[in-house]
Amino acid sequence: MINRMEVSETNEMIEKENLDVRTITMGISLLDCIDSDIEKTCDRIYDKITTSAKDLVKTGEEISGEFGIPIVNKRISVTPIALVGASSAKSESDFVKIAGTLDKAAKETGVNFLGGYSALVSKGMTPADEMLIRSIPEALSSTDFICSSVNLGSTRCGINMDAVRLMGEMVRKTAEMSADQGSLGCAKLVVFCNAPDDNPFMAGAFHGVTEADRIINVGVSGPGVVKYALEKVRGESFEVLCETIKKTAFKVTRVGQLVAKRASEKLGVPFGIVDLSLAPTPAIGDSVADILCEIGLEKAGAPGTTAALALLNDQVKKGGVMASSYVGGLSGAFIPVSEDQGMIDAASCGALTIEKLEAMTCVCSVGLDMIAVPGDTKATTISGIIADEMAIGMVNAKTTAVRIIPVIGKTVGDSVEFGGLLGTAPIMPVNRYSCDAFIGREGRIPAPIHSFKN
Amino acid sequence: MEKVIITVVGKDTVGIIAKTCTYLSNENVNILDISQTIVSGYFNMMMIVDISGSSDPFEKLASGLEELGKEIGVSIKCQREEIFDMMHRI
Numbered sequence: 391m392i393n394r395m396e397v398s399e400t401n402e403m404i405e406k407e408n409l410d411v412r413t414i415t416m417g418i419s420l421l422d423c424i425d426s427d428i429e430k431t432c433d434r435i436y437d438k439i440t441t442s443a444k445d446l447v448k449t450g451e452e453i454s455g456e457f458g459i460p461i462v463n464k465r466i467s468v469t470p471i472a473l474v475g476a477s478s479a480k481s482e483s484d485f486v487k488i489a490g491t492l493d494k495a496a497k498e499t500g501v502n503f504l505g506g507y508s509a510l511v512s513k514g515m516t517p518a519d520e521m522l523i524r525s526i527p528e529a530l531s532s533t534d535f536i537c538s539s540v541n542l543g544s545t546r547c548g549i550n551m552d553a554v555r556l557m558g559e560m561v562r563k564t565a566e567m568s569a570d571q572g573s574l575g576c577a578k579l580v581v582f583c584n585a586p587d588d589n590p591f592m593a594g595a596f597h598g599v600t601e602a603d604r605i606i607n608v609g610v611s612g613p614g615v616v617k618y619a620l621e622k623v624r625g626e627s628f629e630v631l632c633e634t635i636k637k638t639a640f641k642v643t644r645v646g647q648l649v650a651k652r653a654s655e656k657l658g659v660p661f662g663i664v665d666l667s668l669a670p671t672p673a674i675g676d677s678v679a680d681i682l683c684e685i686g687l688e689k690a691g692a693p694g695t696t697a698a699l700a701l702l703n704d705q706v707k708k709g710g711v712m713a714s715s716y717v718g719g720l721s722g723a724f725i726p727v728s729e730d731q732g733m734i735d736a737a738s739c740g741a742l743t744i745e746k747l748e749a750m751t752c753v754c755s756v757g758l759d760m761i762a763v764p765g766d767t768k769a770t771t772i773s774g775i776i777a778d779e780m781a782i783g784m785v786n787a788k789t790t791a792v793r794i795i796p797v798i799g800k801t802v803g804d805s806v807e808f809g810g811l812l813g814t815a816p817i818m819p820v821n822r823y824s825c826d827a828f829i830g831r832e833g834r835i836p837a838p839i840h841s842f843k844n
Numbered sequence: 845m846e847k848v849i850i851t852v853v854g855k856d857t858v859g860i861i862a863k864t865c866t867y868l869s870n871e872n873v874n875i876l877d878i879s880q881t882i883v884s885g886y887f888n889m890m891m892i893v894d895i896s897g898s899s900d901p902f903e904k905l906a907s908g909l910e911e912l913g914k915e916i917g918v919s920i921k922c923q924r925e926e927i928f929d930m931m932h933r934i
Contacts, residue, residue, distance in 0.1 A: 391876075392849065396931075398851075400928055400932075401851060455903060644931050
């Protein structure tokens with residue numbers, strides 16, 4: 391039988407170490423909402439989402455009460471809208487209309503965010519894909535809860551550089567259209583290489599076309615729990631360090647598995663996956679950077695950071711996979727700058743640069759995340775940063791992403807406040823040399839060779 | 845059997861166990877195990893109970909106990925046993 395020590399360990403994790411379930415995300419397929427008429431498409435989308443997810447928020451709260459564990463977000467992901475709107479949307483404004491419908495449905499169900507205003511263009515763009523991409527700035531500035539993502543490349547197909555160039559422009563335009571809110575629109579926009587179909591985390595969640603009609607995916611959290619566990623093994627060997635991370639990740643993931651199964655039962659929707667990611671928040675003690683410091687670095691970004699992060703990421707996965715019957719999504723340590731107090735500190739004091747972050751993304755999920763750069767950063771420079779990150783994902787057969795925010799009117803030395811879980815970001819310096827001629831080339835980067843691994 | 849873990853934490857005073865147990869008895873909740881200690885004046889108790897005999901659902905029992913805790917001046921928390929089983933048993 392359970393003993394008092396075990397009960398108090400669990401409850402200390404929840405009460406003192408910020409253990410929570412970060413999100414229950416319901417994936418909903420909108421493929422059966424496709425119609426050639428835009429009004430009918432919108433009506434069907436609204437009906438399907440509000441019917442499917444009507445009990446999602448209430449169920450999340452009930453489960454939270456039953457187990458005494460906070461469930462921070464309840465979210466919805468939908469089929470990439472470029473596919474859903476392909477036969478009815480004749481213009482960018484038709485796509486914005488669909489975004490408005492999604493926003494209304496999200497508000498009706500009471501969720502925090504709805505993801506899937508997306509296009510998958512790793513090899514080429516259909517006219518609908520391009521229209522959706524061009525509508526993103528308007529869609530994000532005219533809605534509150536919609537998140538957008540675009541898959542620009544994959545290990546199998548290479549990188550669509552025409553789409554990379556276009557996304558650089560769209561990121562800038564999104565920033566300009568939300569300039570009065572610190573360019574917040576860009577916090578809801580992410581580009582991927584090798585985007586997963588079942589990611590429950592925003593801004594990149596969408597419901598892949600290979601998924602069932604509806605599915606429940608859960609994202610766990612717990613950087614604070616890992617940090618506290620490591621405090622107890624200071625100075626010990628790597629073996630002890632790794633064992634401690636694995637055991638902690640196991641416990642954290644088991645909670646996610648329990649919540650996912652329970653939500654699936656209560657909602658009558660199949661369980662999809664648990665995402666093992668260590669997702670930080672701006673709260674003190676809930677930081678991935680603090681774990682890196684506990685492993686032995688003075689600041690995140692110091693020499694050794696990439697190795698420490700690689701170790702952390704791998705042990706989290708090793709502990710987590712045994713705890714859950716199905717693991718998926720992004721599953722790794724997140725390193726968003728604005729959402730992690732330790733990262734904010736490291737970036738502010740100059741210990742952490744974009745170049746070091748880029749190196750870190752080679753060994754962890756997911757990419758350059760929530761990075762604020764000067765408002766005068768050129769579109770081609772943003773495209774260049776995106777292309778670099780896509781190349782890392784393509785060659786290493788992993789998911790990489792870029793969520794970068796050119797904060798209009800701000801420069802290095804300033805910071806921007808997004809509020810809530812999105813946190814505060816210091817403006818980080820960007821390499822000022824041009825890549826215009828590189829980005830100006832048309833076409834795509836071919837898929838890499840899958841042999842001669844060196 | 846529907847097992848629930850009740851934890852009671854707070855400053856020690858007369859009648860914490862009596863009042864909690866009376867409440868559970870009135871709700872027809874069966875106590876399976878109790879473990880209790882006092883550390884520097886702070887009362888700390890864990891109970892494993894079976895609520896399958898109670899006519900009230902879990903949510904109502906949990907909020908009733910929370911209220912009772914406020915009256916006594918301690919914190920009473922109810923959680924289904926599965927979360928502890930999942931975390932501490934393979």
